[in-house]
Amino acid sequence: MKVKTNGIEINYTIEGQGPWVVMSHSLACGRSMWDEQAQALKPRYRVLRFDTRGHGGSDAPDGAYTLDMLCEDVRGLLDALSVETPHFIGLSMGGMIGMTFALKYPKCFRSLALCDTSSRIPPEAGPIWEGRIATAAEQGMGPLVEPTLQRWFTEPFYQSNKPMMARIGQMIRNTRPSGYIGCCKAIAKIDVTDRLGAITCPVQVLVGEQDVGTPVAMSRAIHQAIPGSELFVIPSASHLSNLEQPAAFNRAIAGFLNRH
Numbered sequence: 001m002k003v004k005t006n007g008i009e010i011n012y013t014i015e016g017q018g019p020w021v022v023m024s025h026s027l028a029c030g031r032s033m034w035d036e037q038a039q040a041l042k043p044r045y046r047v048l049r050f051d052t053r054g055h056g057g058s059d060a061p062d063g064a065y066t067l068d069m070l071c072e073d074v075r076g077l078l079d080a081l082s083v084e085t086p087h088f089i090g091l092s093m094g095g096m097i098g099m100t101f102a103l104k105y106p107k108c109f110r111s112l113a114l115c116d117t118s119s120r121i122p123p124e125a126g127p128i129w130e131g132r133i134a135t136a137a138e139q140g141m142g143p144l145v146e147p148t149l150q151r152w153f154t155e156p157f158y159q160s161n162k163p164m165m166a167r168i169g170q171m172i173r174n175t176r177p178s179g180y181i182g183c184c185k186a187i188a189k190i191d192v193t194d195r196l197g198a199i200t201c202p203v204q205v206l207v208g209e210q211d212v213g214t215p216v217a218m219s220r221a222i223h224q225a226i227p228g229s230e231l232f233v234i235p236s237a238s239h240l241s242n243l244e245q246p247a248a249f250n251r252a253i254a255g256f257l258n259r260h
Contacts, residue, residue, distance in 0.1 A: 002057070005076025006069070011057030012050040012077065016042025019110070020086035021257065023049045024074070024094030026116075026240065027183050028141070028148060028172045030056030036246045037089070040254065048086070050077055052093065054179020065182035067100040067190060074101055078108075087257055091115040091242060092214060093183060096190050099222075102199045103192060111260040112199065113253055115206040116239050118218040119193040119225065129188040136177040136184075144180075145169045152239040154210050164243060196225035203229035204256040208237030208244065230256070 002009045013031055015038055025033045031049035038047045051058040053065060053073050074097060078086070088109045090098035095117025102112055121129070135143055149165055149172070150158055158165060203226045207219035216233060223231040232252045237244040 003077055003080040005080055006072045008053055008059035008061060008073065010050055010053070010059075010073060010077050012048060012081075013038075014081075015047050016045055018045045020083050021045040021047050022074070022078070022083065022086045022088045023047065024088070024090040024097050025049075025052060025055070026092035026094060027187065028055070028144070028175045028180055029168070029240075030171050030175075032056075033091075033168075033171065033240070034242070037242055037250060037253065040246075040250045041257070045087070045257070048077075048081065048083060050074075052097070052183065054182045055175055060176040060179035060182070062178045063182060064185035067096055067186045068104070070097050070183075070186060071100045071104055075105065085110045087111045087113070087260070089113040089115065089253065090117065092117050092239065093187055096187060099192055099196065099199070100190075102201065103195055106198065106200060109201045111202040111204070111257065113204045113206060113256060114219075114222055115249075116208055116211050116214050116219075116241055117222070118190065118214045119196055119222050120191045120218075121188050126188065129184050133181050133184050136180045140177055141173050141175055141180065145172045148172050151213050153244055154208075154236065154238045157236075157238075157244050168240070168243070193221055193225050196222060197227060199226050202256075202260045204232060204252070205229055206232045206234060206241065206249065206252055208239060208241035209233050209235050210237065211239045211241070213239040
C-alpha cells in the first residue's frame with residue numbers, strides 16, 4: 001500500500017492488532033528486513049513497516065536527503081494512517097530517523113528502540129561515505145554488495161548463511177543509487193548526541209557485540225546520553241543483529257515493549 005506525503009509516495013505494510021509498533025530499516029534494505037520481527041510481534045501489536053525514501057517501493061528522488069526530511073516523511077505517514085503514540089523501532093539509519101523524530105516531536109512515541117545505530121558520525125568517517133557515494137554514482141550498487149554484507153554480518157555467519165546473504169544482497173543491489181546516495185548524505189551529517197537527554201520516552205539501545213559499522217561504543221554513548229535508557233548487547237552478532245540473532249533480538253524487543 002502507498003501513501004503520498006512530503007512530496008513522495010511511501011510504500012508500507014500493516015499487520016496484526018493491538019498497540020502500534022512502527023519499524024524503520026537500515027540503509028540499502030527495505031521493510032522486508034523486519035520479516036522475522038513482524039512475525040513475532042503481530043500477535044500482540046499492530047505492526048507498521050515502511051520503505052524509507054529512496055528504498056524499496058517508495059519514491060527515490062534525486063538530490064541530497066536530510067534526516068529532518070526523512071523524519072517528516074514518517075510524520076506524514078503516521079498522520080495519514082492516524083497512528084498515535086506508537087512504539088518505534090529503528091535500526092542503523094532507522095535509529096537515526098527515530099532519534100531525530102523523538103527530538104522534534106517529544107510526545108509522539110510511546111517508546112523508542114535504537115538498534116545498531118549512531119547519534120554522531122565522526123568527521124574522519126567522511127571520506128568513507130564519500131567513497132560509497134562515488135561508487136554508487138559511477139558504478140551502481142553492484143560493487144557495494146559484498147563489502148556491505150561482510151560489514152553487516154560476522155564472518156562465520158556470512159560464510160554459513162548463503163540464502164540470507166542472497167536475500168539481503170538482493171535488497172542492496174535493488175536499492176536505487178539516487179536513494180542510496182540521498183540517504184548517505186543524510187546519515188553522514190548526524191550529530192545529536194549532546195541533545196539526546198531531551199528524549200523523555202522509554203528508550204532501549206540494542207547493539208550486536210561485533211558490530212563494526214556502529215560499534216558498541218556508539219550505542220554506549222547513546223545509552224549514557226539518555227537518562228533511564230537500557231543497553232542490551234547481543235552476543236555473536238554484527239550490524240544487522242535482528243537477522244543474525246533473531247531469537248535474542250526478538251526476546252529483548254518483546255520484553256521492552258511489554259514493559260511499556
